Amino acid sequence: MGAGRRMARKQGPPEALSEEHFARLKRKAGLPVDAPVEASGNKRRRTGKNADAKPAGKKPAATAAKQMNGKKPAKEAKPVKTNGRSKPVVKTIMPGLEDDSDEELGDEFDLENADLSDDDEEAPAALGDDFLGSDSGSSVFDSDEEGGKGKHVFSEDEDESDAEEKLTAANIAGLSRKLDLQRAEEEAANAAELAESAMKTNIEGDRPHILDDDEDEDDIAGKPNAMLAPDLQLLRTRISENIRVLDDFANLSEEGRSRSEYTAQLLRDICSYYGYSEYLAEKLYNLFTPREAFAFFEANETARPVVIRTNTLRTHRRDLAQALINRGVTLEPVGKWSKVGLQIFESNVPLGATPEYLAGHYILQAASSFLPCMALDPQENERVLDMAAAPGGKTTYLAALMKNTGIIIANDPNKARAKGLIGNIHRLGARNVIVSNYDAREFPKPMGGFDRVLLDAPCSGTGVIAKDPSVKTNKTEMDFMQLPHTQKQLLLAAIDSVNHSSKSGGYVVYSTCSVTVEENEQVVQYALSRRPNVRLVDTGISFGREGFTSFMGKKFDASLRLTRRYYPHTYNVDGFYVAKFQKFGPTPPKTSAARDRAAAAADDADIIDKTPIPDEDSEDGDASGSRKKKDDFGGWDDEEDKEYMEKGRRNAMRRRGLDPRSNKKAAKKQSK
Numbered sequence: 001m002g003a004g005r006r007m008a009r010k011q012g013p014p015e016a017l018s019e020e021h022f023a024r025l026k027r028k029a030g031l032p033v034d035a036p037v038e039a040s041g042n043k044r045r046r047t048g049k050n051a052d053a054k055p056a057g058k059k060p061a062a063t064a065a066k067q068m069n070g071k072k073p074a075k076e077a078k079p080v081k082t083n084g085r086s087k088p089v090v091k092t093i094m095p096g097l098e099d100d101s102d103e104e105l106g107d108e109f110d111l112e113n114a115d116l117s118d119d120d121e122e123a124p125a126a127l128g129d130d131f132l133g134s135d136s137g138s139s140v141f142d143s144d145e146e147g148g149k150g151k152h153v154f155s156e157d158e159d160e161s162d163a164e165e166k167l168t169a170a171n172i173a174g175l176s177r178k179l180d181l182q183r184a185e186e187e188a189a190n191a192a193e194l195a196e197s198a199m200k201t202n203i204e205g206d207r208p209h210i211l212d213d214d215e216d217e218d219d220i221a222g223k224p225n226a227m228l229a230p231d232l233q234l235l236r237t238r239i240s241e242n243i244r245v246l247d248d249f250a251n252l253s254e255e256g257r258s259r260s261e262y263t264a265q266l267l268r269d270i271c272s273y274y275g276y277s278e279y280l281a282e283k284l285y286n287l288f289t290p291r292e293a294f295a296f297f298e299a300n301e302t303a304r305p306v307v308i309r310t311n312t313l314r315t316h317r318r319d320l321a322q323a324l325i326n327r328g329v330t331l332e333p334v335g336k337w338s339k340v341g342l343q344i345f346e347s348n349v350p351l352g353a354t355p356e357y358l359a360g361h362y363i364l365q366a367a368s369s370f371l372p373c374m375a376l377d378p379q380e381n382e383r384v385l386d387m388a389a390a391p392g393g394k395t396t397y398l399a400a401l402m403k404n405t406g407i408i409i410a411n412d413p414n415k416a417r418a419k420g421l422i423g424n425i426h427r428l429g430a431r432n433v434i435v436s437n438y439d440a441r442e443f444p445k446p447m448g449g450f451d452r453v454l455l456d457a458p459c460s461g462t463g464v465i466a467k468d469p470s471v472k473t474n475k476t477e478m479d480f481m482q483l484p485h486t487q488k489q490l491l492l493a494a495i496d497s498v499n500h501s502s503k504s505g506g507y508v509v510y511s512t513c514s515v516t517v518e519e520n521e522q523v524v525q526y527a528l529s530r531r532p533n534v535r536l537v538d539t540g541i542s543f544g545r546e547g548f549t550s551f552m553g554k555k556f557d558a559s560l561r562l563t564r565r566y567y568p569h570t571y572n573v574d575g576f577y578v579a580k581f582q583k584f585g586p587t588p589p590k591t592s593a594a595r596d597r598a599a600a601a602a603d604d605a606d607i608i609d610k611t612p613i614p615d616e617d618s619e620d621g622d623a624s625g626s627r628k629k630k631d632d633f634g635g636w637d638d639e640e641d642k643e644y645m646e647k648g649r650r651n652a653m654r655r656r657g658l659d660p661r662s663n664k665k666a667a668k669k670q671s672k
């Protein structure tokens with residue numbers, strides 16, 4: 001798989017870092033540059049991103065029409081040639097860059113002021129096989145250097161040095177200013193564009209004419225029977241105009257027309273323009289204001305930036321970055337919020353086949369996939385369950401966070417996917433993982449009592465439409481009934497698999513790569529109502545929108561605001577949802593199971609709290625608190641033995657996550 005394809009399919013950081021910065025550097029260096037990011041308007045912005053990320057597969061429905069309308073896509077930039085074989089790429093490699101690049105960089109990279117450690121003076125070792133066949137490095141970090149080699153972007157001690165933090169802070173501050181400027185420019189250009197199109201389409205003055213007078217016909221959207229292609233440019237204009245009206249309905253709507261008429265027209269246009277089913281378009285539209293919905297649908301037309309996660313079981317991020325820079329990869333830390341992520345801006349090499357990749361130094365992983373693992377925050381030596389683990393991006397991150405200590409049960413019922421999971425576990429050197437193959441709704445029967453559980457649930461994928469556009473049309477109402485049902489069952493199983501009395505843990509993280517309320521807040525709300533022994537807690541992630549506490553007439557618990565939503569248009573990451581629960585007590589065994597059955601029609605009717613209860617034989621484990629552990633062996637007593645055996649049986653069941661009380665008949669039989 002080529003690098004380009006990889007880049008197109010992966011995602012980026014919350015703050016989209018300096019893509020423009022790279023373009024500027026290249027322009028100064030007289031190198032070919034991708035489409036300008038600061039270009040105003042959606043079309044140009046989209047082209048810029050496309051040029052950067054080179055999305056694979058078919059173009060969005062709108063692209064062809066845009067090109068026909070005279071807006072050519074930006075020229076594809078030629079990859080910068082690099083030579084991983086002999087040149088230390090920490091050297092300046094972009095001609096002409098030294099002269100005034102500092103001034104340019106001032107905003108984003110305060111390298112002069114950043115205390116970047118300079119402790120790796122050696123030129124990077126030759127990489128042997130010229131895997132890439134390139135002739136010079138292309139990293140921005142190299143070109144920033146005034147005084148020649150040795151000044152590295154990544155400090156010697158990744159965790160302790162503040163050099164990188166300073167760099168990232170400077171980077172983010174600069175970027176933030178740049179983005180503000182960019183946004184202002186974009187808004188101005190959008191306003192100008194809207195005004196222009198309003199002039200063209202609005203013969204009646206200020207009130208744009210959006211809705212057709214003839215109810216039977218919709219010329220712009222095309223007539224499917226006649227097999228005519230819709231006029232995308234006009235559609236787009238009408239979408240923009242319609243949004244403008246909905247933003248200021250009192251002043252801009254036409255007389256006698258209702259808001260719902262405009263909304264219905266907007267939805268029809270969105271379906272035609274972006275290619276969504278009406279059902280899904282409406283579902284997604286309802287999450288936002290009309291203007292934000294437009295931004296969301298737009299963002300789904302461009303790939304998120306490529307991100308890789310450093311496998312800290314095998315290497316440090318600084319070393320990995322240097323190795324990849326040497327191969328001609330242009331990259332940057334993903335953002336201050338992650339110490340392991342690298343955003344890839346450009347690569348001449350297939351990122352899924354470098355020696356570093358094969359040696360397990362990194363994994364291609366969407367930035368948003370880091371978040372549930374960070375929220376779970378597993379500690380060393382804990383017992384962790386990853387309920388839906390394949391292909392293992394999160395499992396292997398958990399293993400790294402736990403420094404290969406403790407135990408992770410990585411479960412996935414899909415055998416084919418489990419093979420990929422096993423492959424990743426081996427490649428990345430995670431030695432604390434056991435793979436299991438259950439339907440996770442069975443948990444905690446096979447195993448329970450975990451310190452932490454991650455449920456990265458199977459979902460509709462409405463957060464990853466940029467990656468998988470088939471979601472636009474292949475998700476039906478049935479999916480949004482069945483999936484939440486499964487998710488609810490899985491979440492109850494996750495909660496019941498956690499040991500509420502864990503000294504270090506007692507947490508469950510629920511995540512999906514979907515943005516629908518049915519699969520997120522409603523599932524979490526359901527779990528809160530069925531399991532009074534859990535509460536929502538802060539995810540510990542520094543960014544993300546608050547979860548809904550009400551939605552279209554439904555009220556959710558106020559604590560739902562502790563959950564976090566991520567959208568492609570707000571953070572430039574895949575759409576994602578993360579909720580973190582703390583379990584503080586055992587689940588009432590009977591009542592909750594009965595209610596679960598009734599409410600969720602769960603076939604796992606036996607769900608009860610399987611939290612291992614401390615051994616009754618232990619000093620403080622006896623329910624009565626009266627019995628003390630006896631070390632002496634003072635003869636044999638059948639009755640007493642029977643009692644011990646029964647107790648042992650109960651403990652064994654509890655350790656296996658079973659409730660001895662749920663099977664009293666069997667217990668009696670067994671004890672006879």
Ligand SMILES: C[S@@+](CC[C@H](N)C(=O)[O-])C[C@H]1O[C@@H](n2cnc3c(N)ncnc32)[C@H](O)[C@@H]1O
Binds near residue numbers: 392394411440
């Ligand atoms: C979103 S993916 C998990 C991605 C994975 N956590 C990672 O980071 O690589 C959802 C997974 O859920 C699995 N799955 C589907 N139904 C399941 C069930 N009933 N129990 C457990 N896993 C299930 C699918 O096979 C799929 O691998």
